[in-house]
Amino acid sequence: MYDSGGLEILSEEECRRLITAAPLGRIVFTDRALPAIQPVNFVISRGEVIIRTSSGSKLAAAARNAVVAFEVDEFDPSVHTGWSVVIVGHARVLSENGELTHVRSLPLRTWAPADHDYYIAIRPELISGRRLPKAA
């Protein structure tokens, strides 16, 4: 299946497979009424995207029960191939003890130097993915 732009439409199963293997994604949110985007590393746990941030970050403030997008991609600019997967869903800050104990046990270390004691979970409500055809 191809979309109107000639890109291959990926199945939900393939989208989930690609996201799980990716080291880095980008979270898209609204910051003071403006579109905002921030690269983050993450893990998938119990079907949710789990990311860490610091309590004072724009992301922590913006992600409280907001609808966000989360994007992962991989492209090879030399041959113009690649794919991207986008999840849209509600983000929530994890605060319940059982959940925190669980996510703190995950292999999720932030790449930034500062403390990142806030965990945000995104439950996928929409998943879509596209791939550039090899011959493009």
Add this chain to the structure above:
Amino acid sequence: MYDSGGLEILSEEECRRLITAAPLGRIVFTDRALPAIQPVNFVISRGEVIIRTSSGSKLAAAARNAVVAFEVDEFDPSVHTGWSVVIVGHARVLSENGELTHVRSLPLRTWAPADHDYYIAIRPELISGRRLPKAA
């Protein structure tokens, strides 16, 4: 200069240098009240980000005089280094003959197979960038 997350704050000059050298970015917009993001190749011309899309695309519909974000990044997951630059500004669909003649002369071929006869320009109004420190 470092932000509260311990990331190096990049100067506007360095942000512009990094964006100019990048092959691919991601445009962040709103699609039917939901956050949307799409990878796109681009060129910088006359200080604006120029991208191509097809007339029927979600992006073409969403980018008419909307405020969008445009992000470029480069990370090395093996050593947790990298940077990202984000531009925020108004997007407009180019329609004036002189502008179209100019952008059609740019080295901007879309990677997708379908026709991409719409040109969108984003004029940067905010530019910000961050870099992960090497020692992180």
